[in-house]
Amino acid sequence: MSAGFIASFPSLVRRERASLVATFIAPAVALVVALVLNLSLYLLMGRDPVAVLYAMLLEPFLSWASFSEVLLKAGPLLLIAQGLAIGFRAKVFNIGAEGQFILGAIFASAIPVWFPQATGQWIWPAMLLLGAIGGALWASLTAFWRVRLNANEILVSLMLSLVAAQLLNYLLLGPWKDPNGFNFPQSVMFPYDAMVPTLIAGTRLNVSFLITLALSLAAFVFMQKSFSGYKLQVGGLAPRAAGYAGFKEGWTIWLSLLIGGFAAGLAGAAEVAGPLGQLQRSISSGYGYAAIIVAYLGGLHPIGIVVSALVMAVIYIGGDNAMVSANLPIAAVRVFQGSLLLGYLIAIAFVRYRLEWPKTAQKAAHRSPS
Amino acid sequence: MNAIEFILAGMLAAATPFLLAALGELVVERAGVLNLGVEGLMALGAVLAFIFVYHGGGHFLGFVAAGLGSAALSLIFAFVTLGFRANQVAAGLAIGILGQGLSALFGKTYESLTVKGLPRLAVPGLSDIPVVGGLFVQDIVVWISLLATFVIWVMFAYSKLGLVIRAVGENPKAAHAIGYSVITVRVLAIAFGGAMAGFAGAYAAVIYTPLWADGMIAGRGWIAIALVVFGTWMTGRIFLGACLFGAVSLMGLAAQATGLDVPSQLLSSLPYLVTIIVLGIISADRRLLKLNGVASLGEPFER
Numbered sequence: 001m002s003a004g005f006i007a008s009f010p011s012l013v014r015r016e017r018a019s020l021v022a023t024f025i026a027p028a029v030a031l032v033v034a035l036v037l038n039l040s041l042y043l044l045m046g047r048d049p050v051a052v053l054y055a056m057l058l059e060p061f062l063s064w065a066s067f068s069e070v071l072l073k074a075g076p077l078l079l080i081a082q083g084l085a086i087g088f089r090a091k092v093f094n095i096g097a098e099g100q101f102i103l104g105a106i107f108a109s110a111i112p113v114w115f116p117q118a119t120g121q122w123i124w125p126a127m128l129l130l131g132a133i134g135g136a137l138w139a140s141l142t143a144f145w146r147v148r149l150n151a152n153e154i155l156v157s158l159m160l161s162l163v164a165a166q167l168l169n170y171l172l173l174g175p176w177k178d179p180n181g182f183n184f185p186q187s188v189m190f191p192y193d194a195m196v197p198t199l200i201a202g203t204r205l206n207v208s209f210l211i212t213l214a215l216s217l218a219a220f221v222f223m224q225k226s227f228s229g230y231k232l233q234v235g236g237l238a239p240r241a242a243g244y245a246g247f248k249e250g251w252t253i254w255l256s257l258l259i260g261g262f263a264a265g266l267a268g269a270a271e272v273a274g275p276l277g278q279l280q281r282s283i284s285s286g287y288g289y290a291a292i293i294v295a296y297l298g299g300l301h302p303i304g305i306v307v308s309a310l311v312m313a314v315i316y317i318g319g320d321n322a323m324v325s326a327n328l329p330i331a332a333v334r335v336f337q338g339s340l341l342l343g344y345l346i347a348i349a350f351v352r353y354r355l356e357w358p359k360t361a362q363k364a365a366h367r368s369p370s
Numbered sequence: 371m372n373a374i375e376f377i378l379a380g381m382l383a384a385a386t387p388f389l390l391a392a393l394g395e396l397v398v399e400r401a402g403v404l405n406l407g408v409e410g411l412m413a414l415g416a417v418l419a420f421i422f423v424y425h426g427g428g429h430f431l432g433f434v435a436a437g438l439g440s441a442a443l444s445l446i447f448a449f450v451t452l453g454f455r456a457n458q459v460a461a462g463l464a465i466g467i468l469g470q471g472l473s474a475l476f477g478k479t480y481e482s483l484t485v486k487g488l489p490r491l492a493v494p495g496l497s498d499i500p501v502v503g504g505l506f507v508q509d510i511v512v513w514i515s516l517l518a519t520f521v522i523w524v525m526f527a528y529s530k531l532g533l534v535i536r537a538v539g540e541n542p543k544a545a546h547a548i549g550y551s552v553i554t555v556r557v558l559a560i561a562f563g564g565a566m567a568g569f570a571g572a573y574a575a576v577i578y579t580p581l582w583a584d585g586m587i588a589g590r591g592w593i594a595i596a597l598v599v600f601g602t603w604m605t606g607r608i609f610l611g612a613c614l615f616g617a618v619s620l621m622g623l624a625a626q627a628t629g630l631d632v633p634s635q636l637l638s639s640l641p642y643l644v645t646i647i648v649l650g651i652i653s654a655d656r657r658l659l660k661l662n663g664v665a666s667l668g669e670p671f672e673r
Contacts, residue, residue: 012455014672093459149650150659154406155596156649159642162589166642170635289467296460331474331584338410338468342446345456345464353455362399 030343056318080291081265087256096157098288099164104265107134135265379504385616393593394566406462409591410469415568416575436572447574
């Protein structure tokens with residue numbers, strides 16, 4: 001590659017001040033770019049892009065029933081992403097939310113599996129709490145490994161997710177398998193009291209959605225208004241300054257992972273005690289990984305994440321629709337998610353940088369001596 | 371054949387996907403870039419190789435397709451992280467998700483189909499030694515992987531190219547100042563890492579277990595990244611680590627064969643648990659990591 005070849009490319013020049021406009025436009029640009037790329041891919045695959053577009057982006061909004069499913073799907077994504085974003089801002093990369101979600105589901109299921117005869121309105125709140133604790137405990141392993149053993153939290157949390165999936169399989173094929181379940185890998189159906197009460201009659205939307213919204217508000221207050229949230233952010237932006245100010249790195253890591261694990265565990269509990277009503281193999285459909293994208297797409301900001309969780313939920317529901325109506329493989333959703341994050345990472349560069357074309361750079365150089 | 375002979379004979383083949391991907395990631399990280407997308411790059415390589423071999427293209431073309439395809443995907447990573455200075459962790463995760471999605475998409479109509487593997491070639495004489503003889507009966511790709519390990523070791527230890535890559539990773543500003551193009555070196559390193567991950571996936575899908583199943587990489591890409599840390603960025607140690615993981619992944623099979631009453635899920639999670647434990651042990655020696663680590667790992671380069 002000759003120097004002249006490289007010089008003909010536009011270069012990134014740091015802006016004097018970050019562009020607020022670019023911050024808001026970036027997710028939308030990413031969405032449009034991902035849409036164009038993926039629709040082209042569907043066209044290459046011989047699918048009708050208009051039909052896919054209709055099924056993916058319009059159908060979810062066409063009836064209250066399908067929109068309520070979008071909200072239902074947005075719940076766990078929103079909850080997990082809020083927890084992860086707090087850690088990401090502190091540069092603690094917990095990417096094991098999938099495992100923390102599974103452990104939350106397992107912990108919550110312990111009550112109806114072990115005490116199927118129990119009754120009372122205390123059961124579902126106890127399950128949610130137990131699930132959150134389970135998720136936090138699983139995440140605390142990563143925190144211990146990182147703080148005490150200096151191990152990379154990305155690798156440890158991911159490995160623990162793979163272990164969690166095996167643990168779930170073990171329970172469902174072994175001790176927790178429903179004896180009357182025709183040998184399917186799933187637990188007994190939960191009794192009525194082990195289910196989170198429905199919010200709106202006729203939909204599957206339940207009280208956990210309100211809890212999720214309340215916790216989103218709490219995340220906003222915590223990150224934008226509290227001193228602890230401030231300490232976390234300083235730790236992420238300027239670790240050295242945080243050290244001089246006496247903010248402990250270990251504290252940051254523990255708090256980030258415990259919050260992330262708590263939120264993911266709660267989401268897992270709400271899933272088994274909500275729309276699923278039992279512990280199954282396919283409890284997650286990749287929420288833990290999708291939530292990472294949701295967190296970034298929302299600019300790691302509690303309000304942005306509310307919007308991006310809805311967008312991601314539409315992609316999930318729309319992907320299901322397109323699978324049925326346009327014969328699109330479900331893997332297309334993952335391709336879309338990956339390209340969406342890549343598009344966002346490109347678009348977000350324009351918050352801090354602007355493009356400068358070689359010609360304008362030369363002009364600027366000519367002008368500057370005067 | 372007892373358990374030890376079984377593990378010795380199969381260890382190198384089981385280690386090869388880990389080894390190839392980890393060697394690629396080693397070069398990438400030595401150049402100062404952290405690419406976490408290995409799992410997805412391997413998955414894409416695996417499905418491309420499988421499709422080529424399934425349709426009679428042969429193993430050689432299968433590996434070529436896997437290498438080219440995964441290198442192309444890794445260049446998207448390079449475009450985003452080097453061109454737009456994006457967060458390498460997030461971009462790596464995105465490439466991983468994209469690669470796994472693409473592999474599932476391309477592989478949908480091939481689910482559970484099988485192809486023929488490659489014959490194993492014996493080293494005359496050595497392969498007749500009792501107990502360890504199995505080590506010397508391997509397919510051609512294993513032999514090439516061993517050669518590649520040696521070549522990469524020589525490159526980092528003795529060649530100017532190795533020095534340039536390390537300089538770019540240790541102190542990109544200084545490397546730039548003395549006239550090396552940091553971006554060019556990093557792009558090439560990323561493409562190399564992508565191709566190696568593609569080969570690793572291809573080996574897994576058309577030779578080691580010659581069948582296609584969605585998710586068949588099963589965390590091996592992530593273990594390969596961990597191997598680079600285990601080996602503290604040194605070629606020889608990464609090779610030993612890959613052998614360890616080859617042996618660990620066979621232990622499950624060996625244990626089942628002896629009729630040991632352990633849940634199969636525990637055996638399946640053995641490589642993950644070993645990764646977690648070894649990662650803890652190695653990382654606890656902070657001095658070792660600091661000494662051998664790559665100074666500018668994961669940081670974008672700005673002139």
